[in-house]
Amino acid sequence: MTTIKDVAKYAEVSVATVSRVLNKKGYVSKDAEVAVLKAIKDLNYKPNSVARSLYHKTSKMIGLLIPDISNPFFPELARAVEDVALTYGYTVVICNTDEDKRKEQQYVDALKQKYIDGLILSTNQLSIDDYKSLHVPLVALDRSISDSVPIVTANNFIGAQQATEYLIDNGSTFLAHLRGPVGVKTADQRYKGFKEVVEKKGIAHVVVESEFNIHHAKKTALDLFERYPSIDAIFASSDIMAAGVMKAAKQMGKEVPTDVQLIGFDGIPLGEMLTPSLSTVIQPIYDMGAISTRLLIKQIEKQPLETLHYELETELNIRETTRSEQYE
Amino acid sequence: MTTIKDVAKYAEVSVATVSRVLNKKGYVSKDAEVAVLKAIKDLNYKPNSVARSLYHKTSKMIGLLIPDISNPFFPELARAVEDVALTYGYTVVICNTDEDKRKEQQYVDALKQKYIDGLILSTNQLSIDDYKSLHVPLVALDRSISDSVPIVTANNFIGAQQATEYLIDNGSTFLAHLRGPVGVKTADQRYKGFKEVVEKKGIAHVVVESEFNIHHAKKTALDLFERYPSIDAIFASSDIMAAGVMKAAKQMGKEVPTDVQLIGFDGIPLGEMLTPSLSTVIQPIYDMGAISTRLLIKQIEKQPLETLHYELETELNIRETTRSEQYE
Known part of the structure; x- marks a missing residue:
């Protein structure tokens, strides 16, 4: 050489x-x-890039802290981060923290040793000071870290409103919302969007708290169907939860969408693979990852940012778990 | 500092x-x-790890070349690689090559610059010499690269045999196999396992080639059901294909598993989320990733390997798309 x-x-x-x-x-x-x-x-x-790292104290590497790459929301996100990073000559170190404070600290320490150039945070177990101890630019993805850190999210509130309106416009009169955990900002925003529409339109409804996993959602939905057999539409706070609702409906002998309409949230590939395929509010997951990465690299290269809060639009994707006006 | x-x-x-x-x-x-x-x-x-890299020409980083992290087979694999790497103090650089030769070469060049310590290959668009130009240990994961490179696979042949036997033992008499692309070794092995059982038992069958995606599989299955309405069991070469078969069955008014039994292959999380949940041959995806990483680190640390071919056992997981003897 x-x-x-x-x-x-x-x-x-x-x-x-x-x-x-x-x-x-x-x-x-x-x-x-x-x-x-x-x-x-x-x-x-x-x-040689290693020699350059030593001299410039940079590495052309960025870190991506996520809870778990095998959670279906994150592969597409990671893919986007990777694609954009590659375009600008950066490689990506993916860190699965399992929302565990100790693991997250371990990664932050390891990244410090490697002169990482910047960090995208899709998990936030540590304090802002812990992240800032890296002395590199940060971007928060779908999690709020601090007012001084740029954040990229989807408009969960409006997405939830559109889903709720669609269910009502297509004839449902008793809606249920399986909301995500109270205190998780995305779940709270979706809940608020649902609530605003049903209250404004004076529609009967029930809200129950569940978790972002299929088993808990199935159990919650079974309980709901037993207590309120006349529920004719469910808005679930995630696609995974919606898959659990489909299992519950089947077990209770309810046809989707004839007896119960169903809309999920996220737009992960799973939705299309279900039978019937899932109507859902699509978050622009790839775009969220791509924009976060561009924002990070802009900061690394000391370019100005136009704003600190990027809120992307969601899109209601009607597939087969909702009734369509044209067939009525 | x-x-x-x-x-x-x-x-x-x-x-x-x-x-x-x-x-x-x-x-x-x-x-x-x-x-x-x-x-x-x-x-x-x-x-400082960068200074050490320069001195030792190592980086405590390993590369993972995969086709696409958003293909549902790879997140769990990547997760395993990451977990084991972290235990040994290594970080992982994930490279999505889209099975594109040019992208793969670009990554190999970038990894060379970073003194990567080893490489796990789950894609093989380049020649063995290209990979060896990195002068680091290699491990092949589910792809065969060269006789001199250690390989980790699942026993696709036996897994396919078990699935086929189960379908026959539970009353099906006319089986179809949706096989993956000819020439892809895993698909070929699954085909051979199926073939051996149906021929040995003298069971009527039909084999059609499809692709590892839901749309192509749905189309292929629709065509099959039209040509042979009496098919009463399908063994699909992947879970994604099986999800396509479920859509085709629904469209043709066939009940799964009453009219048609169905078994997939892989054991990705999708299977459990389908309704009815998918019976499948589970590959130990996490273990395959973990063992590959241990094999790579052993080589990096100049420890001897016991064998160059690790073949892991699959497991038939009976869920709801097959009939169970006890209910007959």
């Missing part, structure tokens, strides 16, 4: 001069610069 | 001596060593 010494020898200059050219720092005569650039080209010299 | 100079000053030795202690190379007097170790402890000095 060609080394910096080979380049210096070929260009008939000192190693220090080559280094000044590579790092664009310090005085180099025009002749020397031309000679060095020619040597680099002739010898096909690639400055 | 504490630097190596601070350590040298505190220990009253030269920087070169500290470096020799850190790198366990060259002669250092016992007194000097004790003084250095005490200084490291007292000052809480953490040798």
Whole structure:
């Protein structure tokens, strides 16, 4: 492999001069610069990225802290981060923290050692000071970390409103909402969107708290169907929860969408694979990951940001778990 | 931050001596060593990993080349690689190659620059020489690269046999197999397992080639049901394909499992979320990722391997798309 010494020898200059050219720092005569650039080209010299890291204290690596890559929301997100990072010459270190404070601290320490250039946070077990101890730019993805950290989210409130309106417009008169855990901001926003529409339109409804997993959602829905057999539409706070509702409906002998309409939230690939395929509020997951990464790289490259809060639009995707006006 | 100079000053030795202690190379007097170790402890000095990379030409990073993290087979695999790597102090760089030769080459070049310590290959668009140009240990995961590269796979042949036997034992007499693309080794092995059982037992059957995606599988299954309405069991070469078969069955008015039994392959989370939940041959995806990572780290640390071919057992998981003898 060609080394910096080979380049210096070929260009008939000192190693220090080559280094000044590579790092664009310090005085180099025009002749020397031309000679060095020619040597680099002739010898096909690639400055070693590890050496550069040591000098610049950067690594062209960014960290992505997520709860768990095997949770179906995150693969598409990780893919987007990776794609955009690659375009700008960065690689991505994915850290699965399982929302465990100790694991998260362990990763933050490891990333510090590697001169990571920036960090995308989709989990927030530590304090803002812990993240800031890395002394690198941060972006919060779907989680709020601090007012000073740029955040990318979807408009959960409006997405939930649209779903609720659709269920009512297509003939349902007794709606249930399986909400996500109280205190989780995305779940709270979806709940508020649902609530505002049913109250404004004076529609009978019931709200129960569940968890973002299929088993809990199935159990919650079974209980709901038993207590209120006349429920004719459910808005679930996630697609995974909606898959649990479908199982409950089947077990209770209810047809989807004839007896009960159903809309989920997220737009993960699962929805399309279910039979009937799931109507859902699609979050632009890929775009959220891509925009977060661009925001991070802008900060790394010391470019100004236009705003600190990017809220992306959701899209109501009507598939087969809702009735369509045209068939009525 | 504490630097190596601070350590040298505190220990009253030269920087070169500290470096020799850190790198366990060259002669250092016992007194000097004790003084250095005490200084490291007292000052809480953490040798910088980038500097170590430059010296040792290692980075404590491993690469994972996969087609696409948003393909549902890979998140659990990536998770396992990440978990094991972390245990041994390594971080993982995930590379999505989309089975594109140019992208794969781009990644291999980037990894070279970063002194990656080893590479797990779950994609193989390049030649073995391209991968070997990295001069680091390799492990092949579910893809065969070369006889000299350790490989980890599941026993696809036996898994397929067990699925086929189960369908026959539970009363089906006309079986179809939706096989994956000819030439893909895992698909070929599953096909062979199916074929051996139906031929040995003299059971009527039909085999059609499809792709590992839901739309193609649905289309193929619709065509099959039209041509052979009396098919009463389908063994699909993947869970995603099986989800497509369920859509086709619904469209043709066939009940699963009453009219048609169905078994998939892989054991991805999707299977459990379908209604009815999917009977499938579970590959130990997490274990495959974990074992690959251990094999890679063993090689990096120059420990001997017991064998070059690790074939893990699959497990037939009977859920709701098959009839169970006890209910007959």
